[in-house]
Amino acid sequence: MRMHENATDEEIALSARKYRQDFAILVERYQDKLLRYIRRIGAGEEAEDLLQEIFINAFRYLNGFDPSLSFSSWIYRIAHNTTISAYRKKKIRPHGNLIEDGDEFLANIGTDEDIATELETKCSVEEINNALLSIKQKYRDVVVLRYVEELEYKEISDVLKIPMGSVASLLSRAKKNLKDEISGKSK
Amino acid sequence: MTKVSDTILKKIEQGKIEPMPVWTYTAKNILFWSLWALAVLIGSIAVSAMLFVVTHAPWALREVTYETTAGFVLDLLPYFWVIALGLMIALGFYNLRHTKSGYKYSLAIVILLNILISIILGAVLFIVGMGEIAENATGKLPLRESIFEMQANRWSNPMNGLLAGEIVDILSADDGEVILTLTAFDDQDWKINISDLSDEEIQEAKIGNIIAVIGLSEQSIDGQLSMYACAFLEWGECCDEPLVSVREIFEDDERTTNCRGVRPFEALRRLSH
Known part of the structure; x- marks a missing residue:
């Protein structure tokens, strides 16, 4: 039975366990978001192949989806894990198009005045991207999820499978690292 | 242009991919x-x-x-x-x-x-x-x-005045000496001279009892391992239950000076005060 287009992601995911045609709705809903996301965490020209692999993995693990969590967090987790594992397999470093719109990123990260000023006054989009690429993967992941994908702490906790307290501390350290990286580069 | 969802569903179908049970x-x-x-x-x-x-x-x-x-x-x-x-x-x-x-x-x-x-x-x-x-x-x-x-290892230390084992024989000589034969935990037999102990203590020594002796290890010409006992305690279920209480041992203390200076014995004496 094909689900109605207005059904929630969670309802469609449960239905797609039996009716694989319904899975197409989820693909359509998430293909652009996930493609942007995996590019932001470092995928290069292989991004589209990776996207297919992500959806195939999502279909394979569909019975593992816990309807008490949001489908969005769950599929972001699969996207994150598939991308990271692809880097590890091919032993390649992430590419450099983490953010496209510097203003939006700055607006989101602007809750921390110090770092926002630092970024605003001294950096271009390219410099922010380079700084993001220089910090550790675990820091890059939380920064992208929080300030680029604009996920809540709870969602980041579900995507990265870490406690919410760890999300906050990782984010704080990530911002410090980012600031140090930018300060260092600008000197 | 083929939609991504069509490509994915085709791949799922061709690869006969099913959700894991x-x-x-x-x-x-x-x-x-x-x-x-x-x-x-x-x-x-x-x-x-x-x-x-x-x-x-x-x-x-x-x-x-x-x-x-x-x-x-x-x-x-x-x-x-x-x-x-x-x-x-x-x-x-x-x-x-x-x-x-x-x-x-x-x-x-x-x-x-x-x-x-x-x-x-x-x-x-x-x-x-x-x-x-x-x-x-x-x-x-x-x-x-x-x-x-x-604890067994601690009480298998005759050079430091501590020896435990089972009484396998008791011999009372005419001159008043009472000698126990003790099989230690390493299966070696020791002759233990308990003549210096009180009559009550000596009466408590029975064949088959496991005891912990505090005393002086002695040199013997014939190679027989021997010890001069200053006191002994029964080896309780977990080595902390003396047959005779420490206070009783020293209640009527008329021991010779042989044991003076033997560290474990002096420690035991201190416990009685």
């Missing part, structure tokens, strides 16, 4: 919860054994068997059980983190929870006697010394 997720979750529970249970057994060691250690005689209290405590510390508890807490954390929702709990909360459950369950297991069973059962492991072996 529900039971694999359920089984994985049950497995990790069970391993967590097992780790907590083993940790609790470790706590019960620690409680057993601490409560059954021969605290009263520590000055007799050890030169310093620090030495006694260091020897007594249940390293094996502390390491076992640490490993189980780490294993418990690992397993809990791999359950479906385990990632939501912080390291500190999981560890504190594991320790708390281990202590509470460990206390219950100690009360029902699990501590002693665990201490006994693991005593034979390589590099492991149970509290029983630790």
